[in-house]
Amino acid sequence: xxxxxxxxxxxxxxxxxxxxxxxxxxxxxxxxxxxxxxxxxxxxxxxxxxxxxxxxxxxxxxxxxxxxxxxxxxxxxxxxxxxxx
Amino acid sequence: xxxxxxxxxxxxxxxxxxxxxxxxxxxxxxxxxxxxxxxxxxxxxxxxxxxxxxxxxxxxxxxxxxxxxxxxxxxxxxxxxxxxxxxxxxxxxxxxxxxxxxxxxxxxxxxxxxxxxxxxxxxxxxxxxxxxxxxxxxxxxxxxxxxxxxxxxxxxxxxxxxxxxxxxxxxxxxxxxxxxxxxxxxxxxxxxxxxxxxxxxxxxxxxxxxxxxxxxxxxxxxxxxxxxxxxxxxxxxxxxxxxxxxxxxxxxxxxxxxxxxxxxxxxxxxxxxxxxxxxxxxxxxxxxxxxxxxxxxxxxxxxxxxxxxxxxxxxxxxxxxxxxxxxxxxxxxxxxxxxxxxxxxxxxxxxxxxxxxxxxxxxxxxxxxxxxxxxxxxxx
Amino acid sequence: xxxxxxxxxxxxxxxxxxxxxxxxxxxxxxxxxxxxxxxxxxxxxxxxxxxxxxxxxxxxxxxxxxxxxxxxxxxxxxxxxxxxxxxxxxxxxxxxxxxxxxxxxxxxxxxxxxxxxxxxxxxxxxxxxxxxxxxxxxxxxxxxxxxxxxxxxxxxxxxxxxxxxxxxxxxxxxxxxxxxxxxxxxxxxxxxxxxxxxxxxx
Numbered sequence: 001x002x003x004x005x006x007x008x009x010x011x012x013x014x015x016x017x018x019x020x021x022x023x024x025x026x027x028x029x030x031x032x033x034x035x036x037x038x039x040x041x042x043x044x045x046x047x048x049x050x051x052x053x054x055x056x057x058x059x060x061x062x063x064x065x066x067x068x069x070x071x072x073x074x075x076x077x078x079x080x081x082x083x084x085x
Numbered sequence: 086x087x088x089x090x091x092x093x094x095x096x097x098x099x100x101x102x103x104x105x106x107x108x109x110x111x112x113x114x115x116x117x118x119x120x121x122x123x124x125x126x127x128x129x130x131x132x133x134x135x136x137x138x139x140x141x142x143x144x145x146x147x148x149x150x151x152x153x154x155x156x157x158x159x160x161x162x163x164x165x166x167x168x169x170x171x172x173x174x175x176x177x178x179x180x181x182x183x184x185x186x187x188x189x190x191x192x193x194x195x196x197x198x199x200x201x202x203x204x205x206x207x208x209x210x211x212x213x214x215x216x217x218x219x220x221x222x223x224x225x226x227x228x229x230x231x232x233x234x235x236x237x238x239x240x241x242x243x244x245x246x247x248x249x250x251x252x253x254x255x256x257x258x259x260x261x262x263x264x265x266x267x268x269x270x271x272x273x274x275x276x277x278x279x280x281x282x283x284x285x286x287x288x289x290x291x292x293x294x295x296x297x298x299x300x301x302x303x304x305x306x307x308x309x310x311x312x313x314x315x316x317x318x319x320x321x322x323x324x325x326x327x328x329x330x331x332x333x334x335x336x337x338x339x340x341x342x343x344x345x346x347x348x349x350x351x352x353x354x355x356x357x358x359x360x361x362x363x364x365x366x367x368x369x370x371x372x373x374x375x376x377x378x379x380x381x382x383x384x385x386x387x388x389x390x391x392x393x394x395x396x397x398x399x400x401x402x403x404x405x406x407x408x409x410x411x412x413x414x415x416x417x418x419x420x421x422x423x424x425x426x427x428x429x430x431x432x433x434x435x436x437x438x439x440x441x442x443x444x445x446x447x448x449x450x451x452x453x454x455x456x457x458x459x460x461x462x463x464x465x
Numbered sequence: 466x467x468x469x470x471x472x473x474x475x476x477x478x479x480x481x482x483x484x485x486x487x488x489x490x491x492x493x494x495x496x497x498x499x500x501x502x503x504x505x506x507x508x509x510x511x512x513x514x515x516x517x518x519x520x521x522x523x524x525x526x527x528x529x530x531x532x533x534x535x536x537x538x539x540x541x542x543x544x545x546x547x548x549x550x551x552x553x554x555x556x557x558x559x560x561x562x563x564x565x566x567x568x569x570x571x572x573x574x575x576x577x578x579x580x581x582x583x584x585x586x587x588x589x590x591x592x593x594x595x596x597x598x599x600x601x602x603x604x605x606x607x608x609x610x611x612x613x614x615x616x617x618x619x620x621x622x623x624x625x626x627x628x629x630x631x632x633x634x635x636x637x638x639x640x641x642x643x644x645x646x647x648x649x650x651x652x653x654x655x656x657x658x659x660x661x662x663x664x665x666x667x
Contacts (some may be wrong), residue, residue, distance in 0.1 A: 016576070019517035038514070041328045045271060045575035053572045062272040086623075128568055189582060196555065196562050206553050206604040224612060225604040227553055228584045235601060239616070246619035263558070266565045267578035318625065319599050321546075321591040327579045338597055342625075452579060453588030455600055 004076045015050055016043050028073045036071075044069060056084030087302045089241040091312045091461065093177075094405040095169040097162045098294035098392060099134045102144050103169060107402075108409045111417050112437060116391050118278040118290045126262050132278050133260050134292030134393035136162060151216060157192045157203055160212050162295035163257045167217070170253070170297045176306055177299060183249035184223035186210055187236035187256035188397040191227075193263045213255070223255070227397070230360070230451030231319065232256065233296075234400030234459055238317035240300045250302050256401035257295030264396070265291055271327075273364050279394075281361030281387035281419060282368050282433050284426030289362045292393025296402045312408045315462040316347030322454035329366045329450060333374025336450055339458035340378045343446070347460040351379040354460075355442045356416060358403045360449045361387020362394055363421070367450065372427035380446070386419035386434045400449040404459060407445040411463045414442050469621050470652030474664045475533045477505075477525055477643035484532055486667060498641060502528060509535070518576065519589055520557045521641075522550075526586035526634040527593065529643045533630065534594070545599035545626035546587040547617050552637035553583045553604050586634055599626050608633045608644070610662040617648050618656065633665065 009023045012032075016039065030036045033044070047069050051057040057079065059065060068078045095103065099117035100110040110117075117134035121127070138158070145161045146152075148168045156164065163186070171177055186209060195204040202208055210223040226236045233256040240252035258264075268274050268289060279290040304311055320342070322335035330336075344351060357380060359371055368387075375381055388403050395402060410416065416438040425433065447459040475484040480501050482490035490508055495501040502524040506516055509531055519527060526548065534540055557580040564573045579585065584602040591600070599620055603612070613631050620626040632645035644665045654660050 017517045018514070020514055040325065042326075042518075042576050042579055048272070049270065049572055049574055190558075191553075193558060196558055197566070204555060204558075205551065207551065207606045210605075222605070224609075226601060227582070227604050228600065228602050229582045239601060242616070242619045242623065242625075246615065246622065248615055248619075262565065263562065263581075266571075266573045267561060267575075267581065270573040270575045270578055319601075320597050321588065321600050323591040323595050323597050325592070326585050326588040327575075335597060451584075452582055453584040453600070454591060455584060455588070 258396035279363035280421035316460035318342030329370035390421035472652035550635035
């Protein structure tokens with residue numbers, strides 16, 4: 001699990017061009033949106049693509065993303081349960 | 086300041102190859118959106134509004150004075166719309182007109198090709214200049230989904246600045262794999278014909294069309310009642326590059342400034358032809374802006390349910406239709422609408438109506454946070 | 466008729482930045498536009514994380530604007546943006562196209578797609594500087610000083626804008642050319658087609 005969390009942090013920094021953020025600065029339970037990393041609506045859409053492309057998870061309703069992308073821990077938990085690749 | 090009149094216009098769309106045919110179809114509430122099965126655009130069937138290639142080919146062969154030229158579908162549609170404008174108006178001398186072309190993606194499908202000169206938007210200006218044998222190269226405006234409305238505003242400003250007495254605004258975009266795939270990645274495409282302002286709306290339907298409008302400072306050129314663009318303004322939300330402002334700020338500013346230029350109060354507007362893309366956030370933002378401007382009771386529709394979102398053509402076509410609604414004193418039902426689905430009240434037109442109309446507000450909003458408002462007015 | 470002036474101008478070319486004719490930054494070592502833009506961003510000490518999310522075309526237009534207005538304490542909300550270029554957003558359009566070329570590996574990125582419109586540059590500039598103003602983006606084969614000057618004048622004369630930032634922000638096949646001018650009611654150089662063209666060609 002810890003490995004997946006690190007992997008997710010690296011991917012998020014890379015995919016969302018968070019140039020000034022280090023992996024060590026993202027806490028496993030930190031909120032990703034709002035006050036946390038300050039991600040926005042395009043980032044949320046980008047994370048939906050990441051889920052599908054890298055883990056083979058296709059969300060039926062994009063609104064589900066809101067709950068899944070709450071924090072690294074929640075995201076890792078969801079991925080480990082639903083991943084197809 | 087000089088008055089600027091909308092003298093005549095022409096639309097090439099799935100609802101017809103003339104404004105008249107388009108307007109008749111709208112009055113019958115016929116829609117252009119249907120299930121499209123075209124593997125060049127998308128691997129699965131989708132809902133969109135496309136111009137039939139055979140019909141275009143036939144119409145093109147009837148008018149084209151250059152049978153050997155290499156014209157794209159979009160260029161044929163644009164040239165066809167201008168040719169109809171010219172043939173309907175013997176007094177129109179296009180060589181003396183300023184020309185503004187409005188398009189978001191032009192011939193974007195060409196970037197896949199080795200020879201991709203046509204993917205450059207200025208090539209469309211060159212093509213039109215060559216076809217009509219013009220001395221001046223038309224200007225190309227590419228300003229996202231407000232392009233067609235902003236091009237009319239710019240045409241009006243060019244006339245008011247005395248750069249030209251007449252301006253032709255040409256707008257057009259195609260329904261392409263490029264744009265459709267992007268809107269799919271935004272989770273913004275409706276799985277059925279789009280439903281602007283409706284509770285059950287889930288996103289846009291895309292469409293394709295071209296249109297032309299003739300703007301002039303010379304009232305004598307008008308055949309029938311005079312329709313003018315009496316106010317125009319554009320403002321950026323300064324908020325987000327893709328998400329509509331939650332306060333409708335840029336749209337509100339645009340509406341207020343356009344009303345001020347036209348010397349009108351919001352109560353004097355008889356009809357709003359909205360942007361109404363049918364994405365959850367766009368329609369909500371518009372409802373907020375209209376309420377802030379005191380326009381919540383004014384009858385409103387979105388023509389996206391008929392044409393889909395035709396990008397660089399949409400606000401131009403919607404302004405042209407507004408002119409004909411003023412001339413015929415009719416309001417056209419906002420097709421796709423069932424039950425109000427925005428947090429602020431707006432008065433969506435559910436049935437065609439006959440009503441004395443004098444002033445229309447046309448609005449549009451787009452990526453990049455841009456907004457435009459036009460006041461189109463019947464003059465006594 | 467009221468006169469308007471070019472109060473400031475700047476350009477980004479060949480990894481050098483000029484403001485009002487003087488070189489203010491140079492980074493000939495960078496061999497990519499991305500690195501050049503990042504170096505200039507750092508030297509301007511902007512601290513604006515959104516910058517890193519922009520595509521290269523927006524980065525160039527955004528940075529040029531920061532250079533152009535750096536001496537101003539505040540910028541009027543009614544400062545219009547009138548930009549133009551040759552290649553529209555083709556640099557990013559090609560990236561989007563690559564992501565959809567293969568139907569078996571079809572993952573268009575929303576963060577790329579949103580930059581496939583040239584007017585997004587003006588969105589980014591407006592957000593940073595809180596400009597709730599007139600925007601227009603024109604595409605032409607070359608910089609068209611006559612039309613850009615005429616249209617900008619029309620905005621100033623009719624009161625649709627208090628000032629105008631106008632110019633050329635082009636990027637195509639790793640070649641870029643950026644020139645911006647700040648137009649207002651004050652300045653030494655009168656706004657004419659000829660003056661604007663001279664400054665562009667400097």
